[in-house]
Amino acid sequence: MPEDPRIAIVTDSTAYLPPVVAERHGIQVVPVQVVVGGHVFDEGVDITSDQVADALRDWQPVSTSRPSPRRFLDAYETAAANGATGIVSVHLSADMSGTGESAMLAARDSPVPVRVVDSRSIGMALGFAALTAADVAQNAAPMDEVVSAAEKRAAGATTLFYVDTLEYLRRGGRIGAAQALLGSALAVKPLLHVVDGRIAPLEKVRTKSRALARLEEIALERAGTGPVDIAVHHLANAARAQVLSERLRERLPQLNDLYVREVGAVVGAHVGPGMLAVVIAPR
Secondary structure (H helix, E strand, O other), X not given: OOOOOOEEEEEEXXXXXOHHHHHHOOEXXXXXXXXXXXXXXXXXXXXXXXXXXXXXXXXXXXXXXXXXXXXXXHHHHHHHHOXXXXXXXXXXXXXXXXXXXXXXXXXXXXXXXXXXEEOOOOOHHHHHHHHHHHHHHOOOOOHHHHHHHHHHHHHHOEEEEEOOOOHHHHHOOOOOHHHHHHHHHHOOEEEEEEEOOEEEEEEEEOOHHHHHHHHHHHHHHHHOOOOEEEEEEEOOOXXXXXXXXXXXXXXXXXXXXXXXXXXXXXXXXXXXXXXXXXXXXXX
C-alpha cells in the first residue's frame, strides 16, 4: 500500500505568524523583501517594525519586493529533504504582490509536487489559513483536502483596519488616488477592509475615537456567536492594540486563539504608523 501523504506547508512573512507558532506547526516562512532608502532587507529578519515606522515618519522611500523563486525553491527542497511528498504554499493576495507568482515559478523545479494557494488576503487572515492547512496535513490528508481547507479558511476570514491617513496606501498604489484625496478633503478617519484580494474603503468616520469604536463594533458583528480566532495587528500602536485585544476577549465568549502581532515592513510600508487592524477567522 502507498505511504500516507506528508504534505508540508510554506507561507510568506506577511502572514505575521508568531515564530514559535510557525515552528510548532512545521510551517516554513519565506521572507518578503522591503527596500528602505535603496537597501534591501528580509522582512522579520533584517529589519524591525520600529525601523520601518521611523523611516515612514521621516518620509524615506519605502517599497517592497517579492522573494525570488530561488528562495521558494530552497524552502521546497528543504521540505522534500525532510520527507514531504507534496507541498502546499499559501501566500498573500496576488493583487497585492507577485509573491505567489515567484512561488509558482519555483514550483516548476520542485522535487515534489507543489500547489500554490492565493489566499486573497494578508496578515493573520493568511496566517490562519496556513495554520489550518498544517492541521489538516498533520492528519495525513491528501493535498486536495489541504488546499481546500486553506482556501475555505482564508475565504471565511474578515480583515478590517483603521489607518491614520490614506497617504501611505496611495503612495504604494494600494488604493485609488481619488479615494485618498476624498478622505483628506473630508478630514475623515477611514476604516478599510480586504475585499476580493484588494484593500477597499469600508466606512468614513469623523474622529479617531469613533473610528476605533466602530472597528471594535464591526469586528464583533463579523465574529458572530460561534467559535472564532482573532488577531489584532498594529504598527507603532501597541498600547491601543492591547486594549482592543482585551476588549474582544471579554466580549467574545466563543473566542479560541487570540494573537496580538505588530505588522512587519511589507504591510507597514503601505499603511503607515498608527494602523490598527482586526482579523476575524471563524472556525
